[in-house]
Amino acid sequence: MTSPGPAKTGPALNDMTIFAGVLILIAGVLHLLAAIAAIAKRDLFVLTEDQVFQVNVSVWGWVHLVIAVLIITAGIGIVTGKTWGYWAGIVMASISLMDNFLFAPMYPFWSLVIIAIDVLIIWALARELGSGVVQ
Template sequence: MTSPASTPTRPALNDMTIFAGVLILITGLLHLMAAIAAIAGRDIFVVTEDQVFLVDVSVWGWVHLVIAALIIIAGIGVVTGKTWGYLAGIVMASVSILDNFLFAPIYPFWALVIIAIDILVIWALARQLSAG
């Protein structure tokens, strides 16, 4: 009697994976909406002269646009069950937290909502990787 050869396992595509994938895609879309508003020069952002990280709002828009593209790519990887998508999702959610922490003085509520979603994404993806 022979034992079956071990096959490499990849993270399973289950409810938690779909949850994390959908949340990270939502985060990417939220970054995209913030990018469009900032690049278009909308007056929804609060810019004061006494901010620690004083950067032009349109620069933040371009930063959000790049991050949105990378987050959406990672989200597609997560939803399709790719291991690189899980790792990229955790990295991009971490980058998103840092970005929104710096963006919080300009648009506080929006930044805090995205940070909360990113924390859920990191939790769900880390849980999947540790279970897999």
């Protein structure tokens, strides 16, 4: 006899998985907000002549938009319990971390907040992968 209810396949959604999934979705929305501000050319970003990486703010906006879409996709994969979501989440959080490191001269506080969130995401997802919850 089988137990009532739907059969769950794939990794279990435990507290750490939900934490990582929600956090990566928040990071994706924050990237989306930065993208909208940069594409709209708001006077929100600090631009100086002595920056190491001289890139147009609109270009950074489009980069953030692409990263936002990919991060949100990975977040949806995580919260729905897909194994590929864990790996995509680690990869996208790493890319986001590097992107915000390069973006830091234009908006330092925002970049540091996103970098901290990315580190938490990588830690939570790596912990889940290391614990054997994800096959």
